[in-house]
Amino acid sequence: MIASRNIGFVAAAATLLAAAPLSSIFQQWTWLIQSAIAVAVVAGAAALTRLVRAPLWGQVLGMLAGLLLALTWLFPGGGELIAFLPTPATLAHFGELAQGSLQDMRSYGVKVPDTTPLLFISVLGVGSVAVVVDVLAVGLRRPALAGLPMLAIYSVPVAVYVDSVPALPFVVGAAGYLWLLVTDNVDRVRRFGRRFTGEGRDVDVWESSPLAAAGRRLAVVGVALAVVLPLAVPGMTGGLLDQFNTAGNGTGNGTGRPGQGGGPGRIDLFASLSGQLNQSEVADMVKVTTTEQNPFYLRFGVADELRPDGFRVRPPNGRPVNRELPDPSGRTGPGVEQRTYRATVEINRTLSMPFVPLYTDPVSFDGLNGNWSYDQNLGVVFSNRDNSRSKRYSFEYVRSTFTPAALRRARPLPAEHPIRLQQTRTPEVREVSLLVSRLVEGKSTDYDRVRAIYDYFSRENGFSYSLSTKGGTSGQEIVDFLTNKVGYCQQYAAALAWLVREAGIPARVAFGFTNGSSTNGDTYTLTNRNLHAWTEVYFDQFGWVPFDATPAYGVQGANRSAWAPDSDAPDPEPSDTAAPAAPQDPGATTGPQRDEAADKDTDAGFDPTTGAPVERAPTWPWWTVGALLAVAALLAVPALRRRALRRQRHHLPTPVAAGPAPDDGAGGSIPMTVLGVDAERARADAHAAWDELLDTLVDYRVRIDRTETPRATAERLAREAVGEDAGSATAVRLLGRAEERARYARDPLTGEPLHPALRTVRDSLAARADRRTRFLAAVLPPSVLLRWRTSLGDTSARLVTASGRLRRLLLRWNPRRLLATRRA
C-alpha cells in the first residue's frame, strides 16, 4: 500500500511536471497554482479511496468527485453550498466558462492573459489528465501508457505555436514521465526482495547492472541520432524557407519563419525586407485592385518596439476581422479629408506570412475567416494559425489625407499619454541626440520638427540610395548610416523613426509594398522588389501619419504625399512638390522612377545569397533527382564491387606464358625456375578461381559448407547444383581438383582452363536459379554484402575488445573501486 501511495504521489507530480508546457501559453503562473490544487485534490481523493480499498471504478469516481470539488472551489459561480459543493447552477456556470474559453481561444494570441475561462479549461484539462494518469499508473500498473495523456498536454502549445515550440517545458514534462517510469520499475523490483545495486560487492560499479548499461548505450545512440539525423536529411531544418531568417523564441532576437506561418510577433521584417530586395529574381507577390487613384502604400507590418539593437516587431493583439472593426472617422477635422474606397487583394502562393497586406484604416473585410484578427493599434491584420499564401480578399477602407496646415495644428501629446510613453522610448545614442537637437532647434510644432528631420534625409545633405549597405537598425548602425549617408528604405525608415522619437514624438516603422511599376488600370502587380519600409508618426487627433524618407528614385512606385513631399525633388521641376496645399498629390515620382528602374535592377541583384520563398519552386526537383541519383549510385556499389572483384581475380597474375611451362619443362634448369614461378602463379590462379566459385555460389544462394573439402564441395555441386549438365559437372570437378592441388599438394595443377570452367559453372548455376535470385546476384550480390557484413562485425568486435581493454585499464584508477575494497 505504501508503494502504491508513493506511485500515486509520483503520478500526481509527473502530471504537474507534464503540464509545464502550458507555461509557454499563459502570461502568468496562476494556472500552475490552480492546477496544483486540482491535482493535489485528485491525488488525495485517490489515496483516500485506495485507503478504504475501493475497487478501480470507485477510485475513478472518487478522483472525479475530487476534481469537481476543486473546480467548484476554484471557479465559483455563486450558487455553491458552503463554497465548494456544486449545485446545478455551478455546472451551468462551468458550461458558460467552457464556451467562454472557446471564445477566448479564438480572440487571444499567445501568450494569453489570465482569463477565468482559459484558467478553467486548463485546470479542467490538467485535472482530467491527473485522473487518467493515476488510473493508468496506479490502478492498472501501466505507467508507460500514462505518457499518452501527458503528451496531450504538450500538444496544446504545439497546436498554438505553429512552428517553434519552446523545448524546455517539454524536457520538464519528459523528466516527470521518466520519474514515474523509474518509480514504478523500482517498485516492481522491490516486490522480489531487496534491490541489488551492486554497491560494495566488487560488482562493476560503473555499470551496476547490464540493463542500466544497455539503457545508457541506447540513450547515447538515441541522442546522437537525434542530433545527426536532422543534419543529414536535407530540408529538415527548412533550409530553403529560411529567408525570413532563423527561428527564435519570442522576442529574443525577434525573428521567425513566416514561410511556415509562424507567429506574427516573431518576425524580423527588416531582415526579410533586405533579403527580398536583394533577390536577383523578381517574383510577383501581390495583385491589388483598388478604386482609389494612386493609393498610398499597401501595408502589412509594423515595428514599433525600439531596442538598443533596433526596431522590433511586437506580437499583435486584436479582434477577428469578421467582427466589427473600429471606426476611423474619429480622425476627421479641418484639413483632413476622408474617402472610402474598396480594394481587392490577391496574394500569390509564394508569399506566405502571418500577415495580410491592406491599406490603412479598413472598415470591413470580405474573404478572410475568423482566424485573422485586426490589431487596431498597429493597423495590421494577422493570424496565429493561418498564413497569407494564396489568400484572396477584399476590404473597404478609409483613406485620410492631411494638409500640412492641419498637421501643424496638432498639439504635442501630453507626456503621460500611453502612446507617447511607449513610442518615444529610445536608447541613448549621443550622436543622434546631438543631431536631433540641432535639427529641431527653433521649430515650434510637432509637424515642423518632423518635417525638419524628414527633410534632412535629402540629396542636399548627401544622402543617397543603395541596396548594397549592410542592413540593421541598431543604434550603432543608425549612427553609421547617418555618417555614411548611404542606405535603402530600411535605414531611412528606421533612422527617421529613431530621430523623430528622439525628438519626443511617437514614431514607428511600417512595412509594405510600394505601388510598383507594373500597373494595369487600377490593378497593381507587386513583386518582391516593391517591398518597402517607411515611417509613421503619431499626431494627436490625427493618428498615425506616414512619412517616406527614402529617396524616391530608389523606390519603384514611390508615393509622396502633400504633408511629406519628396525632399529630393529637383528644383527645376517643382510642379509636384511645390503644392503643399494640394490635398492629394498623385504619383510624384512615377515619371523619373521608371528610368531608374533599370539601374536599380543591376544594383539590387548584387547579393543573391539570401534564400527566399520565391525561389523554392525550382529547387526541389534537383534535390529529388540528386537524391535519386545518389541512391542509385549507392545501390550500384555492391554490384560494381563484385564486378571489380571478378575482374581482379580473372587478371590476377597476368600469366606471362599461360600453359607452356609444363610442356617446355623438358629442358634443363631454366624451365625449372620458370616452373617454380609458374607453380606459384597456378596456385594463385586456382585459389582465385575457387574464391570466385564460392562467391558465385553465395550469389546464387547455393549452400556453402565450411566443413567440406574442395573435393566434397565439387562433388556435391556436380551432383546437386549444376544438374545433369555433364560439361558443368566436369568443370566444377576441375575447379575442385585445381583448388585441392593448390592447397594441399606439392605441385599445383597447371595449364588447365580454369576461367572457361568457371564461366560454364556460373552459366549453369544462373540457368538453374530463379529470376529473383538472378536479379539479386546481378544487382546486390549477396557475396559482397556478406563480406561487408563480416568485416563490419570484425571491426566492431575489435573495437569492443579495445574499448573493453581500455575500460579495464581505466577501472584500475576508479576511486569508487578503491573505496569498495577498503570497505570490504
Next chain:
Amino acid sequence: MTQQTWDEVGGVLPHDEFRAASEAVVANIEQVIEGKTATVRLALAVLLAEGHLLIEDVPGVGKTKLAKALARSIDCSVRRIQFTPDLLPSDVTGVSVYNQETHDFEFRPGAVFANLVVGDEINRASPKTQSALLECMEERQVTVDGVTYQLQTPFMVIATQNPIEMEGTYPLPEAQRDRFTARIAMGYPGPEAELAMLDGHGAADPLQELRPVSDADTVRRLIATVRNVHVADAVKQYAVDLVTATREAPDLRLGASPRATLQLLRTARAVAALEGRDYVLPDDLQALAVPVLAHRIIPTADAQLARRTTDAIVAELVHRLALPPDRKRPTGYDTPRPAAGNGRPPFEPRRP
C-alpha cells in the same frame, strides 16, 4: 633371417610400381574376401602406415580370413596366436629356458617375433596376457629377463575380436586399444558378394590357394614411399583440430591421444598413396577419422545411456568441424580461428 630394425626401410618406389604392388596385394586378398574393397584397402593402408589393425565384428563375418589373407599375400614371416583365457604372457613374448648343453638360459622367441602377427580373438585372453603386447606393438621390441630384442620391419599385429558384449570376453585395456592404429568392422557382405562367396568357398578354401604376391622387402619400400607423401600445413592443422575436437567434445570422457594424431596422419598418407596421390587431402582424414579415432575414445555415461556409439560421435565431429583456412589466403568464408590461449574452443570444454 637378418634382424632389421623398423626404422630401416628400403628406397622409394616409383609411382607406377607402387601402384602395381599395392593393387596386386589388394586383388589377391579380394580373392578371399569378396565385396569388401574398402576394408581391404584400409587393412593394407594400416600395414603401410606401420600400424596395427584391430578387426572387430560379430563371429563369422571373415575377420580371421581377412587377417590370414593379408598375411599370406605377403611373403614374410607370419605367426598366429590364438588368444584363449589361459594364454600366458610368455607365450606371446617368448621365454628363456635352461639349455642343458650350454648350461645357460636360452631365449625362445614367442609368437610376436614375426613380420605379421595374427592375434585371433584377442579379447578372450585375460588383460594380463593382452598386456604382453603393449611393448612390442608400440616400441617394436620385446624385453625378456632384462634383454631387449628388436622386432623386424614390417611388423604388424592383426587382431580380431568380438564385440565386448559377447560372452567370455575381456575388454581391451585403453592402452592396448590406443596401440591399434585402426579398428575396422567387417560388416555383412552384400547379397551378390555372399552369392559369390557360396560359389567360391563351396568346393575348397580359397585361402589355401592364395599365393604371396609381395614380400617383406617390397613392403618396406612401399612403407618408405608412404612416408614420403606430402602433407600440407593445412592438413596437419586439420588433423590437430580433429583430435582436439575429440578432447573437447562434451560427449566424450576421454579424447584421442597424440599418438592418435600421429597414426591418423600416417594412415592418411598410406591411403593417399594407395589412391595414387602424393599428397594428403582433408578428405583422407575425414574418411579415416572413424576407424582411427573411434576405438580410442570413451564416451561419457550420458552418451552411453543415450546409446551414442563412439563411431557416431566421431562422425558428427567430422561433420561439424570447419576446415582450417589457408594461412596465407583467407577467403572470407572460413571460420575465424580463435587466437591462441584466450579464444573460445569450438566445443565447450568438458567439465570434470
